[in-house]
Structure formats: structure tokens, C-alpha cells
Amino acid sequence: xxxxLLKGNEAIAEAAIRxxxxxxxxxxxxxxxxxxxxxxxxxxxxxxxxVQAEAELGAINMVYGAACTGARVMTSSSSPGISLMxxxxxxxxxxxxxxxxxxxxxxxxxxxxxxPSQGDYNQICKGGGHGDYHPIVLAPANIQEAVDxxxxxxxxxxxxxxxxxxxxDGSLGQMMEPAELPEMKPYPHPFNQPWAVNGAIGxxxxxxxxxxxxxxxxxxxxxxxxxxxEEIKKNEIRYKEYYLDDADYVVIGFGSAGxxxxxxxxxxxxxxxxxxxxxxxxxxxxPYARVEELCKKTQAxxxxxxxxxxxxxxxxxAVRNRVPTRFYGRLGGVMPFADEILAxxxxxxxxxxxxxxxxxxxxxxxxxxAVQD
Amino acid sequence: MATLxxxxxxxxxxxxxxTDMVEHYCPGCTHGVxxxxxxxxxxxxxxxxxxxxxAPVGCSVFAYNYLNCDFVEAAHGRxxxxxxxxxxxxxxxxxxxxxxxxxxxxIGMGEIVHAAARxxxxxxxxxxxxxxxxxxxxxxxxxxxxxxTSSSPTGRDVESQGFPIRMSEMLCTLEGAGYVVRxxxxxxxxxRKSKKAIRTAFEVQxxxxxxxMVELLSTCxxxxxxxxxxxxxxxxxxMIPAFPLxxxxxxxxxxxxxx
Numbered sequence: 001x002x003x004x005l006l007k008g009n010e011a012i013a014e015a016a017i018r019x020x021x022x023x024x025x026x027x028x029x030x031x032x033x034x035x036x037x038x039x040x041x042x043x044x045x046x047x048x049x050x051v052q053a054e055a056e057l058g059a060i061n062m063v064y065g066a067a068c069t070g071a072r073v074m075t076s077s078s079s080p081g082i083s084l085m086x087x088x089x090x091x092x093x094x095x096x097x098x099x100x101x102x103x104x105x106x107x108x109x110x111x112x113x114x115x116p117s118q119g120d121y122n123q124i125c126k127g128g129g130h131g132d133y134h135p136i137v138l139a140p141a142n143i144q145e146a147v148d149x150x151x152x153x154x155x156x157x158x159x160x161x162x163x164x165x166x167x168x169d170g171s172l173g174q175m176m177e178p179a180e181l182p183e184m185k186p187y188p189h190p191f192n193q194p195w196a197v198n199g200a201i202g203x204x205x206x207x208x209x210x211x212x213x214x215x216x217x218x219x220x221x222x223x224x225x226x227x228x229x230e231e232i233k234k235n236e237i238r239y240k241e242y243y244l245d246d247a248d249y250v251v252i253g254f255g256s257a258g259x260x261x262x263x264x265x266x267x268x269x270x271x272x273x274x275x276x277x278x279x280x281x282x283x284x285x286x287p288y289a290r291v292e293e294l295c296k297k298t299q300a301x302x303x304x305x306x307x308x309x310x311x312x313x314x315x316x317x318a319v320r321n322r323v324p325t326r327f328y329g330r331l332g333g334v335m336p337f338a339d340e341i342l343a344x345x346x347x348x349x350x351x352x353x354x355x356x357x358x359x360x361x362x363x364x365x366x367x368x369x370a371v372q373d
Numbered sequence: 374m375a376t377l378x379x380x381x382x383x384x385x386x387x388x389x390x391x392t393d394m395v396e397h398y399c400p401g402c403t404h405g406v407x408x409x410x411x412x413x414x415x416x417x418x419x420x421x422x423x424x425x426x427x428a429p430v431g432c433s434v435f436a437y438n439y440l441n442c443d444f445v446e447a448a449h450g451r452x453x454x455x456x457x458x459x460x461x462x463x464x465x466x467x468x469x470x471x472x473x474x475x476x477x478x479x480i481g482m483g484e485i486v487h488a489a490a491r492x493x494x495x496x497x498x499x500x501x502x503x504x505x506x507x508x509x510x511x512x513x514x515x516x517x518x519x520x521x522t523s524s525s526p527t528g529r530d531v532e533s534q535g536f537p538i539r540m541s542e543m544l545c546t547l548e549g550a551g552y553v554v555r556x557x558x559x560x561x562x563x564x565r566k567s568k569k570a571i572r573t574a575f576e577v578q579x580x581x582x583x584x585x586m587v588e589l590l591s592t593c594x595x596x597x598x599x600x601x602x603x604x605x606x607x608x609x610x611x612m613i614p615a616f617p618l619x620x621x622x623x624x625x626x627x628x629x630x631x632x
Contacts, residue, residue: 023462049461053454054487061451061484065427065458068445073458091448197443197459199423199466207437209428209446 003180008143009034009173011181012076012102012166015150017042020185022071023049025062027081030114031170032104035076046187056081060088067097068208070196072154076102078170079120080111082128089163090129093225094210097195098157100150101135101165104173107333115333116169116256118306124165125284125310132222134229135163136236137284141259144179145281146172151182156236160228161195167283169256169306171335229285238281239290243269247276249349250294252315253304254280256335261304264341275345283311291318300324300352304341307331309360316359324352327359329367390416392441401594401601403558404432404500408439410568411471411498414575415442424467425459427452429481431473432506440471450481453488456495467578469496475505478514478538485544489584492549496574497586499540502593503612510596514538517615522596537615541588545621551583553622557590559608563618573632582626590616 006014013035016024024039036052043050049066053059059075066073077085082103092099105120107113125137136156140146149166157164191198197208212218242262244250253261258279265277278294280287294301301323303312309327319325328344330336353362390412398404415421424442428434430449437444447455452470460468477485477499488495504522505511511524515537519528545553552574556567567589574585590612592604599607 023458025458051457051461051491054483057451058454058457058484058487061448061454062458062461064447064451065445065455066462067458068455069425069459069462071462073462087448088451095445191462197425197445198463199425200443201422205441205443207444207446209437209444211434211446 001180001183003178005176006143006179006181007034007174007176008146008168009104010038011143011147011179012150013038014042014181015147016074016100017046018182018184019151019154020072020187020189021048021074022191023066023073024075025051025053025059025066025073026075027053027056027059027077029078029081031106031173032076032078032102034173035102056084057087060085063099064088064092064095064097067092067099068095068196069198070191070193072191074100074102076104078104078106079108079117082120082123086129089135090131090133091210092163093129093133093135094131094221095208096161096225097208098161099163100153100157101163103165103167105167105169113333114170116171116306116335117333118169118255118257118310119331121167121283121305121307121310124167125286133225134232134284135165136160136232136282137165137167138238138281139167139255139283140172140281141255141279143172143175143177147179147181160232162228162232167255171256233285236282237285237287237290239287240279240281241276242279243276244278244294247274248299249273249275249302249345250278250298251275251302251304251341251345252278252280252291254283254311257305260336260338261341263338264345267338267342268345273345273349280311286314288314288318291315295319295323298323300326300348302326302328302344302348303359304328304336304344306335309363312360321356324355324357325359326353327363329363388413388416390421390441392439394438396439397435398432399595401592401604402432403502403589403591406558406564407498407500407589407591408436410564410571411469412440414568414572415467417572418575418579420467420575420579423465424469425463427456427459427468427470429470429472429476431476433471433473433500434507436471450476450479451484452476452481453484453493453495453497457488457491457493460493460495464494467496467575469498469575471498472500473506474499474501474503474513474515478540485540486547489544489547489550489586492551492583494578494581495584496578497584498571499586499588500591501540501588501616502591502596503537504593504596506593506596510593515616517611539616541586541621544586549584550586550622551624551627552577552585554620555588555590555616555618557608557613557618559590559592559605573630576630576632577627580630582624582630588616590618
């Protein structure tokens with residue numbers, strides 16, 4: 001296949017189709033509308049299932065139904081729509097059926113705006129819906145990475161009978177850049193998973209449910225989910241590293257923030273600062289162990305996000321005050337410029353924070369002081 | 374005992390559409406009747422092994438324990454959406470939801486209206502007993518004006534608590550609906566009519582003629598604080614005038630259907 005100039009949302013949609021998507025159910029919301037629009041054209045012409053639902057609530061429950069049949073199914077939405085889907089996501093997690101969720105984050109809280117944000121990291125990475133469960137969350141930083149993630153997301157969801165979320169922001173959904181799409185997977189493919197509810201032809205009937213009235217039984221279900229999560233933590237940690245071999249300082253950011261930080265790291269390198277970039281790709285499960293390793297040879301970390309430091313909490317779990325850490329965040333749909341992050345790198349090198357300093361608090365005080373000026 | 378039953382003298386047998394499990398419903402509740410009718414129809418049509426049921430939240434949350442086919446359990450009110458998701462990927466299967474009035478006409482209003490509007494090839498069995506049974510007898514969207522429930526202790530005050538919703542009348546206006554009827558389970562004659570309607574509804578789906586729903590007026594002796602026998606009389610006396618029995622939508626192709 002050749003590289004083409006592709007829009008993020010459309011590339012994601014087509015990559016999912018080529019990965020063998022059986023059904024897409026969604027609802028319009030900016031900045032992910034192009035996923036739904038692409039599906040509305042392509043899925044019917046390929047003879048596959050597509051419904052524009054009456055709301056995200058309907059969409060996620062259609063996904064739930066199709067997931068129970070063992071079909072490859074996905075939906076996509078953006079922040080307020082993802083909030084509406086949380087009920088269904090919890091049921092899907094509790095029923096242990098696979099699905100892929102694309103979350104193109106925008107500024108919030110509330111109706112917020114339609115600009116790129118990473119403000120929903122905690123919502124999706126820490127579960128979101130009610131009950132003890134963990135979705136797998138993958139965060140691409142460019143369109144090629146997002147395209148490559150779609151087949152992977154389905155494979156992981158089906159392997160671990162779980163939700164796999166591809167977490168990006170409005171800028172990645174809306175931008176165009178060259179990327180290569182995968183080959184079309186042979187279709188149709190049988191979906192005859194040994195757990196699926198698809199009509200009891202020649203077999204015992206099956207029931208898929210998330211209700212376990214007996215608490216001892218529900219506890220066993222919870223333990224089974226956690227055991228599977230342990231397997232995921234063992235096998236599915238993913239991250240990217242740039243210029244880390246000789247780095248004294250490490251910038252950490254995921255998705256678009258990580259991508260912008262890479263430009264800042266290159267600019268800092270040009271100025272002679274030995275700095276590298278660590279970009280978590282699986283943000284759930286989070287690469288805690290690798291961050292711990294990086295502590296051994298790093299003088300200071302700069303964590304940068306398009307939120308108030310939600311991933312920073314995960315970094316702090318790994319760093320545990322052993323290495324000075326500085327934080328830089330932009331909120332509400334504002335993306336940082338590479339120059340801003342470069343200035344933060346320089347500030348970190350010039351005035352390293354104390355190891356025990358609360359990075360989020362220190363950043364917030366700086367941010368609030370800037371507002372007052 | 375077994376030797377007493379021979380093919381020659383067998384006049385009734387338990388339908389294969391029901392499992393052997395003892396139902397959890399209260400004495401006098403008509404859920405058991407509705408279950409049996411659905412089970413008999415699915416068995417008679419020979420589709421049990423390719424039927425997928427979608428159970429609701431409410432008293433019939435465990436319908437899947439009793440009806441002998443593949444089943445999923447939906448979130449409260451979302452059964453029509455879940456059924457849509459299933460039917461669209463498995464169009465040759467028979468897919469039905471079994472929902473109560475709180476599940477459908479309150480929390481699930483959006484899902485049911487849009488499933489009907491899209492003309493989803495689903496069958497909906499709608500149990501209307503004018504009360505929330507499972508949570509302890511609270512006011513339902515179909516509770517009658519003045520009806521005492523645990524959340525309308527002095528009677529449903531329409532000034533502050535609104536009026537009952539008539540689902541069949543509402544859904545029959547949608548072009549996607551092929552077959553929408555209301556029946557009652559309060560006496561044997563009406564039970565027979567209910568079964569016939571359930572059969573028609575599943576035939577509508579089998580023939581791809583759009584959304585089909587059978588609303589079944591039902592009793593809740595526990596929630597209504599009445600004996601089983603008195604509740605049957607109460608249904609006839611109070612519910613039928615508020616929810617008239619009848620055929621609300623029979624589309625042209627459905628009318629031409631030979632069963």
C-alpha cells in the first residue's frame with residue numbers, strides 16, 4: 001500500500017474497516033464526526049452493519065449487543081458523548097465481551113468546546129463507569145500510529161475479552177498527514193467465539209449478563225477481571241523513546257502533548273541540552289516499571305499534558321519523589337506550542353525542582369500567578 | 374407415572390420453550406403466563422435454536438433463566454438498542470426484547486421510540502402492569518391517575534406527577550412500526566388472543582416486515598396490594614378503560630401475512 005494524505009478520523013475509520021469491522025454504531029459529536037460519516041458511506045457499501053443511533057446511550061448499547069454475538073464492533077465519540085457511554089461501558093466490562101472505543105477528546109468540563117484536550121485521561125484510564133474494571137487504553141501521537149493501532153485494538157479486545165480504547169484528541173482527529181493504510185482483511189470472517197450469544201443452533205443455549213446477585217459470585221467475577229488485567233499489565237505495556245541513550249533530562253508526554261514535546265526536545269538538543277522524550281503509548285496499563293528504570297539515570301523529569309496533570313499522578317507513583325519532577329499543562333482545549341515546552345525544559349535545567357516538591361501544585365501556582373498578571 | 378402418558382392420550386405438555394427452573398415471580402403475577410405464551414410460540418414456530426432474547430431490568434430481569442433460548446441481559450431501558458445491535462449483525466436470527474413499563478416507557482423511552490422509528494426487525498413483548506414491581510411498587514409512567522403506589526402514597530396526582538403514557542398509541546404513529554397491538558392477560562379468552570398476537574408479531578419479524586410489539590396488560594398483586602383474583606378484576610375494571618385493547622398498527626404487508 002502507498003502512503004496517502006489522510007485525515008485522522010477518516011484514517012481511523014478505514015483502518016477499522018480493513019481490520020474486519022463487522023458493525024459500527026455511533027452518534028455525531030465534534031471533533032469525531034468524520035469517523036461516523038466515513039462509516040455511513042463505507043459500511044453499507046461493504047454490506048456491514050451501521051446505525052446512527054438516537055444518542056450515545058443507544059450507540060453503546062447497540063455495541064454491547066453486537067459484542068455479545070462475537071462480532072468485531074466499535075463506536076467512536078468525544079468527551080461529553082463518552083460520558084454518556086459510561087453506563088454501557090461498565091456493562092460491557094462486567095459481561096466480559098470485547099469492543100473498541102475511539103475517544104477523540106475535546107475541552108471540558110461540561111459542554112466545553114471542540115478544541116483538542118487530554119482532560120479525560122482519568123475518566124477512561126481509571127475505568128470511568130461504575131465498578132472495578134480496567135479498559136486497555138492506547139494513545140497515538142500521529143495518524144500512522146493511530147491507523148496501526150486499530151487492528152491491534154481489536155486483537156487485544158478479543159484476546160482479553162475487554163474494552164480497548166484508542167485515546168486521542170481533536171487535533172489528531174482533524175489533522176491530515178501522510179500515512180499508509182493496512183491491506184483489507186478477508187471478509188466476511190466467521191464469528192463463532194465459544195462464548196458468543198448467536199442462537200443455540202446445535203449447542204446448549206448461552207446467556208451473557210453482568211448481573212451476579214450473589215456477592216461471593218460477583219467477587220469471583222471481579223477477581224477474574226483483575227487476573228486478566230494482571231496478564232494485560234504483563235504483556236501489553238507499550239511506549240516510545242527518543243534520544244534517551246545519553247539523556248540527563250527526560251520529558252514525558254502522551255499523544256499530541258508527547259508529539260509537541262518531541263519538537264521541543266529536538267530544539268533543546270540543538271541548544272546542547274541532553275534531553276530525551278518518553279512517550280507512553282499504552283496509558284492503561286501504564287509503563288510504571290520503565291519510568292522507574294528511567295529514574296536511575298535521570299536528573300529531572302518534565303511531564304507535559306493537555307490537562308492539569310492527570311497522567312502526572314501515574315508518573316509520581318513510579319517516581320516516588322526520587323527524581324525532581326516539573327509539570328507543564330495547558331487546559332480547556334489549549335494546545336502548548338513547542339516553544340513553551342522548550343522554555344519549560346530550560347527552566348527545569350536551570351532551576352531543578354526539589355525532589356519532594358509537588359509538581360502539580362508548583363505548576364498550578366505558576367499558572368495562577370500568570371493569570372493574575 | 375410415565376407409562377400413563379402415551380401419545381394417544383397426551384393433551385398437554387410443558388413447552389420446550391421453558392426451562393425446568395422454578396420462576397421467582399410472586400403468586401398471581403402474570404409474567405409466568407406471558408413467558409409461557411412466548412415460549413410456546415417460539416417452539417411452535419420451530420425457532421428456539423435461532424432466537425436471541427434480550428432481558429430487561431425489572432421483575433423479568435431473570436427471564437433468561439426461564440425462556441429456553443440464547444439470551445443477553447440489557448441495562449435498564451436499553452434492550453431495544455442492544456437488540457438492534459444484535460439483529461443488525463445477525464439478521465437471520467429472531468431477536469426479541471421483553472420489557473416492563475418502567476424499563477420501556479420511562480428510562481428506555483428513547484431507545485424504544487427510535488428502534489420503532491427505524492423499523493428494526495425486532496419483536497417487543499411489553500408487560501404493562503402500571504407499577505415498578507422489582508423495586509417495591511413505585512409509581513410507573515403507566516400508573517393510573519389517583520393510583521396509590523409506594524412513591525405516590527396519596528394516589529398519582531396528575532398535576533404534579535403527570536399522566537400515564539400509552540405506548541401502543543404512541544408507537545403506532547411511526548412508519549417503521551409494522552405491528553403494534555394491545556392485549557390483556559386477565560382471563561383465558563384474552564390470554565388466547567394474546568398468544569395469537571405474539572405469534573403474529575414473531576411472524577412479522579420472520580418476514581422482515583418491521584418493528585412489532587405486543588403490549589400485554591398484566592397484574593402485580595404484590596405491588597397493587599391485592600389478591601391474585603382481585604387483581605385480575607382490577608385490571609379489567611380499571612386498566613382496560615385507560616389502556617384500550619386493540620390493534621393499533623397493522624401495516625399493509627402485515628395484514629396480507631398468512632399465518
